[in-house]
Amino acid sequence: MEYTSHPTEPLSLRRIGRNLSMHGRTLARIVLLLGAGIIGCDDATPVVSPPAPLPDAASDFNPATAGTIAGQVTWEGDVPVVAPFSSPVNTISEPIGNKLSWANPNAPVVEAQSRGVVGAILFLRGLDPRRSRPWDHPPVHVRMRDYQLVLEQGASAAPTAFVRRGDAVEMVSEQAAFHSLQARGAAFFSLAFPDAGRPRRRVLSQAGLVELSSGAGYFWMRAYLFVDDHPYYTRTDATGHFRLEQVPPGEYELVCWLPSWHEADHERDGDTCLICRFLFRPPVEVVQRLVLDRAEAKTVAVKVTADLFGSQGSGE
Numbered sequence: 001m002e003y004t005s006h007p008t009e010p011l012s013l014r015r016i017g018r019n020l021s022m023h024g025r026t027l028a029r030i031v032l033l034l035g036a037g038i039i040g041c042d043d044a045t046p047v048v049s050p051p052a053p054l055p056d057a058a059s060d061f062n063p064a065t066a067g068t069i070a071g072q073v074t075w076e077g078d079v080p081v082v083a084p085f086s087s088p089v090n091t092i093s094e095p096i097g098n099k100l101s102w103a104n105p106n107a108p109v110v111e112a113q114s115r116g117v118v119g120a121i122l123f124l125r126g127l128d129p130r131r132s133r134p135w136d137h138p139p140v141h142v143r144m145r146d147y148q149l150v151l152e153q154g155a156s157a158a159p160t161a162f163v164r165r166g167d168a169v170e171m172v173s174e175q176a177a178f179h180s181l182q183a184r185g186a187a188f189f190s191l192a193f194p195d196a197g198r199p200r201r202r203v204l205s206q207a208g209l210v211e212l213s214s215g216a217g218y219f220w221m222r223a224y225l226f227v228d229d230h231p232y233y234t235r236t237d238a239t240g241h242f243r244l245e246q247v248p249p250g251e252y253e254l255v256c257w258l259p260s261w262h263e264a265d266h267e268r269d270g271d272t273c274l275i276c277r278f279l280f281r282p283p284v285e286v287v288q289r290l291v292l293d294r295a296e297a298k299t300v301a302v303k304v305t306a307d308l309f310g311s312q313g314s315g316e
Contacts, residue, residue: 054130056130057130057132057134058129058130058135059130061131061133061248062248064295065249065294065295066246066248067248067249067293067295067297068245068246068247068296068297069244069247069254069292070244070298070299071241071301072114072241073116073117073240073256074116074117074303075108075110075305076115076303076304078306082106084102085220085278087102087274089147090177090216090217105159105220106222106260106261110240111240114239114240116240117236117258118236118237118239118240119236120236120256120258121226122244122254122256123234123255123257124230124247124254125254125287126251126252127230127247128250132231133231133245134231135164135230135231137163138154139167139170140153140161140162140163143172144181144221145173148221149213149214149222150223151225159222159223159224161225162225162231163210163226164231165204165205165206165207165228166203167204168203168204170200171199172197172198172199173193173195174197175196177216178192179193179214180192180214181193181212181213181214183210183212185209185211186210187205187206187225187227189202190215204227207228208227209226210226211223211224219266219276219277219278222259222280249292249294250291252289252290253287254287255285256285258283258284258304260281260309261280262280262309262310262312263280264280264281264282265279266279284309286302286304286308
């Protein structure tokens, strides 16, 4: 539809009117960028430079006294059946279309025979980084592909990864669709990825958990980064087993971490009334206190039940 204006209206306004009529999708993208908070604030120079990794980390590590903590995480009771999300590919810019099925990224995975929980995170709390072994986890690459978040770290490709505080993480979109990556928790930022194959980097300067999600309407996308000064983080294997090696003797908390698949809240787009952002309940931590003696090999068992996550919310 041709835009018409009063004859005395400036030419620039007439051109703007045509552009709004002919390029509605471009306007939608601009509004999306503004809503995600990624125009004009992403490249601001930080007031304080992020700290580098601790210069004395692993300075007091003694491999002759280090031991091992190993075990298995198992699920007790019925394993919940978690329904997938049903949504168009993009609930903001392209809401019209067939609804597709998107798996809940936080649904528990349990191996049927062993009852082992797959992909649970185990880490130590209360460890002096100066007494730890040197950091040995490979760099992390965040991949946006097929409307999913994948964290590549060495040979691993999973929704979780481990980052040394002060190190940079590389992020890239591998598909032609527009992506916006949001970080919350121990890091707070939004980065736009309008084009595929153009990586960006971000230094993570604060220890803690960083939750990654989409700011472009792909509300099911989720991944988690654990940022710390020591490397005692691991993930359970296909039968729920784990192993932390070269642990200095001492008293620690062994933490088993799992994300919740239950809904805490959601936001809907004002025009389409479709969900554009989904918030999960806080993750669950199962904590065991243990004492590791000099050069000891300790075996522990961790039990997980559905009750730890509470009752099912409303969902979509």
